[in-house]
Amino acid sequence: MKALNIVPFVSVDNMMKLVLHLGIERVLTELAGYIEADFLRWESFDKTPRIASHSPVGVIELMPTSDGEMYGFKYVNGHPKNTREGLQTVTAFGVLADVDTGYPLLLTEMTILTALRTAAMSALAARHLAPRDARVMAMIGNGAQAEFQALAFKALCGIQEVRLYDIDPAATEKCVRNLSGSGLKVVACRSSEEAIEGAQIITTCTADKQYATILTDNMVGPGVHINAVGGDCPGKTELHRDILLRSTIFVEYPPQTRVEGEIQQLDPDHPVTELWQVIAGKAPGRTSASQITLFDSVGFAIEDFSALRYVHEQLKTLPFSEPLDMIADPDDPRDLYGMLLRAKAKAA
């Protein structure tokens, strides 16, 4: 019988082992499958915008959700200035729990897992929204998320070429280096304009917390799919408002995206389509070759839930966790204090 006090913990080291064991493209593909399955039963989830605690330098958020059988939440921070101090902009961990008992089933690092699920989500959205023959993607912003995006679009959408641009050439160099041997054609560009040449998909993924204009209106031609990843909190956007007005906009969860996404620049009643409806066949995705589609990605709790569920499932057959003595488990549940007394007697 399983010890009641033990919660399996996936460390950063074990998460890397798990991803390397399965192979990153397989993990991205399977994660997208889990997200898709959960988006298909969207209405069965408890949904709430994330609970954010803002400070002048960043934000700490809790993102809970539940499907009635399992409950998941993620702790995640966003501190753009961290990079300058040698720290991650975004770090995360998460917990999956059993709704029936309230006991945690899994504690896991989610910095790597969030990078994976964000990329899987982007590629899943693009599979429904991007031109079917898309083979070239521009990637503006070549930070921590960039390689994950590139590989997810390769694995899920058949992208063959990524065109990289970052205001910091070192970031682009890092990305080129990391993607060599991936099977992708990788082109380092010296401007956003150069990066988007011939691209059917444009991914924006920059980190500065400000109203930025990574793309201006005249850069975006008809028929393009924009995967806007970096505009994901109040005061942080990447696209010129005019692009939004020309695009058909798809979002995860409107109450959250209207506050955090690119569409914070628009009227609160500007029409958007919920992505789950497209995936479920309840709303159209791309309807014409000339349409500009925009996935205004901010990251929603259900995606983390899917990722937690995926890791939990993998651990049924793979050894990449360690036991954590996290739950007090006295023999008699009402005898919590007696457990202390017995520990004392044992130590004496």
Place this chain on the structure above:
Amino acid sequence: MKALNIVPFVSVDNMMKLVLHLGIERVLTELAGYIEADFLRWESFDKTPRIASHSPVGVIELMPTSDGEMYGFKYVNGHPKNTREGLQTVTAFGVLADVDTGYPLLLTEMTILTALRTAAMSALAARHLAPRDARVMAMIGNGAQAEFQALAFKALCGIQEVRLYDIDPAATEKCVRNLSGSGLKVVACRSSEEAIEGAQIITTCTADKQYATILTDNMVGPGVHINAVGGDCPGKTELHRDILLRSTIFVEYPPQTRVEGEIQQLDPDHPVTELWQVIAGKAPGRTSASQITLFDSVGFAIEDFSALRYVHEQLKTLPFSEPLDMIADPDDPRDLYGMLLRAKAKAA
């Protein structure tokens, strides 16, 4: 230099060691001191009612707060039926984080810590509200929280005798056994009426999720302080409404208590006093010998913050934690994917 990927983790085993090392009454007293200090700067905290996910059999909650320098949250479940399955009604864990970087500073079990802080909070409230000469406390409900309450009232309020009653005699027997040798006079009673004989303080702490009537109106005489711990979620109360109408009611955070506490039975504008105002000298506590004072305790995030802060402080000199590899920490923060590649090269 501290490894950036490491978060100190306090297991259940280490929490017991910490409490036994310092002594439980000392821990209760010091915890009350930390809570008092935080209540004195109440207005400097981000406050939000807890975020609850309800199911037919229980609730899972996240309780975040921040003072602008540190951020804390607790995960806690409440599943009254768990006891029958050999599980804890309430289990919890929590995290303290640095607001400046968003990085976690501490992960700790909080099942034991919550029992401690709840008792410390009750005794702190009683120190401001109970008759000064109170020496006898009735304890109705002798479950997991009971001994902690008894010892906190001994350490902080000078209680010398506890009179125990539970509908299950086995719970009372357990409590009598655990408190033998504590220095308290412990009296097992066969009814609530017997338990409250001569008691200046009545603590109610039962677990069933229902509108219960642990105390009826005629049982409560003038001058008594009621410490109502068990009525702590919607649909779960312990006191007859008429008692509330005769009492001066003190609460932690009205927006939460009006939903979760005994006062869910009253009109939403029924006058209550915020306990922090009493502690800060901004509102009166007990004003007469005949007054019935009622602390309608539900447990608020700031108390958990205080408890996390206390444990974090103890770990500066005590060895009761273990390092957890929870934060992905690539040498270059933008090179998360490169960390994976290097792990692969190392394993090859």
